Amino acid sequence: MSLHKPEPVSLFDTRILRPALAASFKKLNPVELWRNPVMLCVEIASVITLVTFVMSLTGANLEPAWFTGLVSAWLWLTVIFSTFSEALAEGRGKARAASLRSSRTSVTAKLLSRPEFGSAFTTVGASQLRKGDLILVEAGEMIAGDGDVIAGAALVNEAAVTGESAPVVRESGGDRSAVTGGTMVIANSIIVRITANPGETFLDRMISLIEGAKRRKTPNEIALEVLLIALTLVFLLVCINISPLSIYSVTAAGQGQPVSLTVLTALFVCLAPTTIAALLPAIGIAGMDRLFQKNVIALSGRAIEAAGDVNVLLLDKTGTITHGNREAVAFVPVGGHGEQELAQAALMASIADETPEGRSIVALARQNYGFVMEAPPAGAEVIDFSAETRLSGINAHGEQFRKGASDATVAFVKKLGGTTIPAELAEVVHKIARAGATPLVVCRTSEIIGVVNLKDIVKTGIQERFLQLRSMGIKTVMITGDNPLTAAAIAAEAQVDDFLAQAKPEDKLRLIRENQEAGFMVAMTGDGTNDAPALAQADVAVAMNTGTQPAREAANIIDLDSNPTKLLDIVEVGKQILMTRGNLTTFSISNDVAKYFAIIPAMMISVYPQLGALNVMHLATPLSAILSAVIFNALIIPLLVPLALRGTKFRPMPAERLLIHNLLIYGAGGLVAPFVGIKAIDMVIGMLV
Numbered sequence: 001m002s003l004h005k006p007e008p009v010s011l012f013d014t015r016i017l018r019p020a021l022a023a024s025f026k027k028l029n030p031v032e033l034w035r036n037p038v039m040l041c042v043e044i045a046s047v048i049t050l051v052t053f054v055m056s057l058t059g060a061n062l063e064p065a066w067f068t069g070l071v072s073a074w075l076w077l078t079v080i081f082s083t084f085s086e087a088l089a090e091g092r093g094k095a096r097a098a099s100l101r102s103s104r105t106s107v108t109a110k111l112l113s114r115p116e117f118g119s120a121f122t123t124v125g126a127s128q129l130r131k132g133d134l135i136l137v138e139a140g141e142m143i144a145g146d147g148d149v150i151a152g153a154a155l156v157n158e159a160a161v162t163g164e165s166a167p168v169v170r171e172s173g174g175d176r177s178a179v180t181g182g183t184m185v186i187a188n189s190i191i192v193r194i195t196a197n198p199g200e201t202f203l204d205r206m207i208s209l210i211e212g213a214k215r216r217k218t219p220n221e222i223a224l225e226v227l228l229i230a231l232t233l234v235f236l237l238v239c240i241n242i243s244p245l246s247i248y249s250v251t252a253a254g255q256g257q258p259v260s261l262t263v264l265t266a267l268f269v270c271l272a273p274t275t276i277a278a279l280l281p282a283i284g285i286a287g288m289d290r291l292f293q294k295n296v297i298a299l300s301g302r303a304i305e306a307a308g309d310v311n312v313l314l315l316d317k318t319g320t321i322t323h324g325n326r327e328a329v330a331f332v333p334v335g336g337h338g339e340q341e342l343a344q345a346a347l348m349a350s351i352a353d354e355t356p357e358g359r360s361i362v363a364l365a366r367q368n369y370g371f372v373m374e375a376p377p378a379g380a381e382v383i384d385f386s387a388e389t390r391l392s393g394i395n396a397h398g399e400q401f402r403k404g405a406s407d408a409t410v411a412f413v414k415k416l417g418g419t420t421i422p423a424e425l426a427e428v429v430h431k432i433a434r435a436g437a438t439p440l441v442v443c444r445t446s447e448i449i450g451v452v453n454l455k456d457i458v459k460t461g462i463q464e465r466f467l468q469l470r471s472m473g474i475k476t477v478m479i480t481g482d483n484p485l486t487a488a489a490i491a492a493e494a495q496v497d498d499f500l501a502q503a504k505p506e507d508k509l510r511l512i513r514e515n516q517e518a519g520f521m522v523a524m525t526g527d528g529t530n531d532a533p534a535l536a537q538a539d540v541a542v543a544m545n546t547g548t549q550p551a552r553e554a555a556n557i558i559d560l561d562s563n564p565t566k567l568l569d570i571v572e573v574g575k576q577i578l579m580t581r582g583n584l585t586t587f588s589i590s591n592d593v594a595k596y597f598a599i600i601p602a603m604m605i606s607v608y609p610q611l612g613a614l615n616v617m618h619l620a621t622p623l624s625a626i627l628s629a630v631i632f633n634a635l636i637i638p639l640l641v642p643l644a645l646r647g648t649k650f651r652p653m654p655a656e657r658l659l660i661h662n663l664l665i666y667g668a669g670g671l672v673a674p675f676v677g678i679k680a681i682d683m684v685i686g687m688l689v
Ligand SMILES: Nc1ncnc2c1ncn2[C@@H]1O[C@H](COP(=O)(O)OP(=O)(O)OP(=O)(O)O)[C@@H](O)[C@H]1O
Pocket: 316, 317, 318, 319, 353, 355, 357, 358, 385, 386, 387, 390, 391, 392, 403, 404, 405, 406, 438, 439, 440, 479, 480, 481, 482, 483, 503, 528, 530
């Protein structure tokens, strides 16, 4: 197991190039090439010209063998350049997948009979673990499978998955309960409930995703491909019709020769949109790879492309905008109660609460107030926290101990007949909330005892990133279950555009639906179980890797670094993929104009010498003109591979200006480049032949 960040490998490293070269020949198999119909047509053209070459050698074809041979060779190269670019785009991912796979050593697990520390266990192999099994993982041991921590808290080194060696806390109850198989516990012990069968774990999914085994074409790719196939068919029909036309012309003019099969095939390949078709698979794969290098795992290419069009970004507060380890820092009593009394009531309300909030309250009561209680009193009834009730606690000693959101606790007390709400409560709650902390009000049955101050910290550097998002026209909205005052304070500090407070899971879902109905593309980042429904609804759903299993399952993108501003990178790559495709399509199609001028006069000049006037490029001979066009058509593919793999440079400017800018560069460039290129190649051929 490598516990260091894998060094970034250049795409043009020999460790990537060599296997890619081998893979590019394997991809010539028509069964595989079928996925790229335009290139399959070019392969068929290569076979046809190979036949005319053999016929030239045996004298069955009158064209010189050097000509048919070279045309065939360059057509084969055209296909290989395409398969090579795809293999190259896959290369870096394949290399990392291989290293992930080799690092998966056979691990054993301590299978528990009961979900308690100290209960008996049997040692089993990781491959025997099934969903629902409970395992004990102690310091120094590797976690044998994906799961949720159901008891305890531990420091976990996740370098095997994230490449980041700084350990992270994984604990039961809160939004940081998910653990990944193959990561290492380095301190304390946890009990994990296994959530994935062998072969279906996150690491397995990650490996097959990076290897491209599960890659599906995105709707955008399919739409573009339909267009490319249509264009190819049109040119195929044009070329097929030229043959009888030329035979007729020869008869009518009484001179010249009909256009040969080799020339027709060459013309077809030159006119077909081969440049974009050759690079199309590489563009998408390379985009996913660029994100992967930034530790973002996209479960679908569609999600990345949707990110390129996002208008609204919704972010969960705790754990996404803030660090999320809300920690109790003070007990503030109200209504004449003492601090010690409040600490005891808060301790009772939290002793069975496995959330980070609950645990930190227990810790504060023990450390600063001398309590030693370890477990709930015998016979106590535990009331777990839920996002719906926003309360938690226990019923014990004939009293109902609760803590929760201010309004929820006040409502609870009133329901039990409590009539005196301490006058200073509102002021204390407001003061804590205005500072961006979360106030939890504590009660003992119908009596309010005081307030717990839960502090949380906004992640550093988040403001500049939100500013950047704004300049790209993306609105940021924070959604939280917390009270409006805390929400407002955090929203102001993080500088989000808007916020929604006291949001229950269904409110988050509704906000997304409303935005989608208004025609917006919505992205959401979250980590909690209560975020899962909203994540499932969002167009782009980014889950923090530290988040809960339901959140990670509902998402279509997972950020291994758990950094909400990663969305910026995701948007950038999404835009780049869309732009690169558009630009190369423009370039590919505008290329055709020059190819007409190169090939048509050369093809027909023996029949109509007047066509010589069209030979504006003054190419040496008809054969050299056709060959030059074929060579240019092939060479342009490797020349554009770096652009396809790195993506068009991203400029944050309004969409229309960007479109005009790109049309000018790639449209005009596509017009001029082949005139220059074909002329240059023709001159070289002239010197050699
Ligand atoms: N363990 C707990 N016991 C009692 N009340 C809690 C507990 N944890 C949170 N609360 C209260 O419930 C409210 C909602 O918490 P929750 O964690 O569901 O928020 P959320 O919807 O996930 O939003 P965010 O994570 O963005 O803050 C909190 O603001 C707090 O007042």
